[in-house]
Amino acid sequence: MGFPLLSLIILTPATGAAVLIFLRSDDAVRWTALGVTLVDLALTVVLLAGFDTATHEMQFTEARPWVPALGITYALGVDGISALFVFLTALLGSVSVLASWVAIERRVKAFMISLLAMQALMLGVFTALDLFLFYVCWEAMLIPMYLIIGVWGGEGRVYAALKFFLYTLAGSLLFLVGVVVLYFQGGETFDMLVLMQQDLPFGVQSWLFFAFLVAFAVKVPMVPVHTWLPDAHVQAPTAGSIILAGVLLKMGAYGFLRFSLPMLPEATLYYSTLMLAISALAIVYGGFLALAQDDLKKLVAYSSISHMGFVTLGIFALNARGLEGSILQMFNHGITTGALFLFVGLIYERTHTRSIAEYGGLMKVAPVYTAFLALFTLSSMALPGTNAFVGELLVLSGAFGANLAFGAVAILGATLSAAYLLGMYRKVALGPVRVRAGPTLRDVNAREMAAILPLAAFVLWVGLYPKPFLDIIDTSVTHLLVEVQSRGRSQ
């Protein structure tokens, strides 16, 4: 066991949160939070720099006994499937702090503590190699997120927070029973690497598959358990939306990749068509819902449902292109949708409205803002040259390889996204100046640019040169696929 880099990555925001308790002034709180997230970001860059793309094995592993009587360990590690998410979490952590710099006016300290606690727990989810540890982090995230939505959210925040909490809790609790069943079926261990090697009977796999599906589907969210998402997104403060869309939604898909596929390969193969169907449904249904929205935030929220449909479509295509595409697409979605929520937040801070009908001609008033908005809008609809193009193309080609019909439906969804995104951009940016604040509206300032620029850089980097990102994913995905195909069919 070498240098505990992963522990350090998790403990940095956790310690930061503890330090914030003792600070008095709001500005000190803001700067400290920013500093902590930047240090954490730097650490994840170190992690990626030291990441060995040639192996599918877990790297930077650590293990210490935690509850030996039950075989629970504090075990961490990353492979190609989780490495990018660790980085994404840290990146969006810094962006969230910047995004809430002035947007959060009351109880700044408590907010930043929640934000940092959230970050530590999300990093814990992506690095845990012990099922119990994974579950603890997964579930504990509910507390800070509940507070972020419920205390600092919009008008209907209390209802939205409660709905978010109960949906995810109900899903997770079934997952918990699944975890305990898996513990006994897998020879009384919570070690995920050991559990991935178990060949469980098909009947058990089926039950576990659906127990896990409930939890993961709520987080993704898949249709029909998606209804908490628009409420949560609309009411959450900007930073909350960024974290929700950027990282939290990835956890469900990550759960499929980490648990359903390797641990329940036979059930995964058996139910893959069903999952493809639900994914295709989500793509189209989310697209139509987005088309009908007048509220900017709701539009982005529903588009997330559609985009996450692509992710699950790629996963259950169960071929290399589909899987790689969906992991890359998760990363892309985190960047792009995180940015879009940031943009919604920026304009809302200035005009105090999110109704698309009240905007218009923003390009004349805030040219820099609209230029970047154009970039992220194009990225969201997967224009060639942007990040989402690469991901979506891979997913679609994977989907066509798996099932022609669902591939065709997904294409329809992609067209829909062009319709609602271009429509939104036209109404907001072009035409006569209709915006409430009128010509006095400020364009983005330096601090806001600091949050926007790195996201924009990733949009273009992944779009133009995706190789380094795909390299990280590639080996692990290939290995995962071989495992699923061989162990799933051999029984």
Added chain:
Amino acid sequence: MSAAVLYQWVLASLPEIVVVTGACILLILGQLIRRGQEHLIVWASVAVVLIAALATFLLAGEVRPAYSGMFIVDRFAVFFKFVFYLATVLTFLLSRKYADIEGIGISEYYVLLLFSLSGMMIMASATDLLSIYVGLELMVLCTYVLTGFLRRERRSNEAALKYVILGAVSTGMFLYGVSLVYGLTGTTALDGMAAAVTGGRRDPALLLAVVFVVAGLVFKIGAVPFHMWLPDVYEGAPTTVTAFMSVAPKAAGFAVILRVFLNPLVAASDVWIIVAAIGVVTMALGSFAALVQDNFKRLLAYSSIAHAGFVILGVVAGGPAGIASVMLYLLIYAFMTLGIFAVVVMMRNGDFSGEAIPDYAGFAKSHPGLAFLMLLFLFSLAGIPPTAGFFAKFYVLVALVEQGFVALAVVAVLLSAVAAYFYIRVVMVIYMREPERSFDPALTPSVRATLALTAAGTIGIGLFPAWFLRLAQTSVFGG
């Protein structure tokens, strides 16, 4: 009976003797003490419990049967006694200021708590239906009186009356069951019963006897269908007594249930279905009824019914893991419940009752630290990690699944999602409403100490459950 045997018996029951003697001395001292010096009684009571704890600790090394098979000191009993000590000492610490505010600061209050403690200690060690009965009655007689301690308050009187009448009925049922057992098996000793039950074919009359014994015990832990008294009594009793009752007597009830059930009745397997049904219905009723409560104490009463239901599922799981899960759950429950009650007690000051949930609106704004503690206790009661409450539920689930009761586990977690709702509702009031008036909590040093200790237990056991789990596992009887 030789002097040596007598010495051994006295030695085994030394902690009980300490508590009873201490209580008697305090009763006399209480009459001599002048006004304004009541705190002496508090500290003397704490000292009595600490001495008893020390004696218990020193005796914990080996198994000591005593009084011709009616009493035993084993790790199981020791574990429960420490849960009782913890609950009692924390109740003493909480009572000091509260008793002044409510005007009940007289020595009998503390003496009754001590007698009640001794009854529970006898229950934990009892290995005969008659010694169980003696402990049980000693415990409940004291709690009857404590419930009615707010003499000027109508609902306190009403609660006490209700408690006495229903309690007497349950005691009658219990005794009837005991007499049936004696008539059928010729013994009231638990191991004698075990031999009789496992020896021959199953006797329907014995099953009936068991049902009566069960009914008597289930009443004490407030499980369905004998739960009706609980919300009224919890609401009417002084809050410190409610805190005490929701933890200690409940743990004592479970200690007896574990001993009675997992010892002689393993063979009478039909009982399991009844017990499992009681557990599920209790959880469901507690969770759903709590949803509509506006009074915090009533809410906590229903919550304690729901928790009792969950613990019963641990009894259903049985085996060493099941017993250990029940014991660990009760220990953790003691920390988080006393923690949340400490907050309620603390809120009782001036025109605040601390009982109406809207009273807590905006608490997070005026007292962020205390509000955070409340958040911690409430999330722990709801079973959200990384708090101890999660680990308690988790280990019961492990025990259930190990025995193959997966369906029960699923029902249990779904009902805890329902239960989570009403805890979250209180968090919502604390954090998401605007304060209506300024708060002035009665935050004395002893209340602070209670909060610190319970919070440390709630978060500490959650993060580092290993030691406590091993403690529970090694304290399982017969192992």
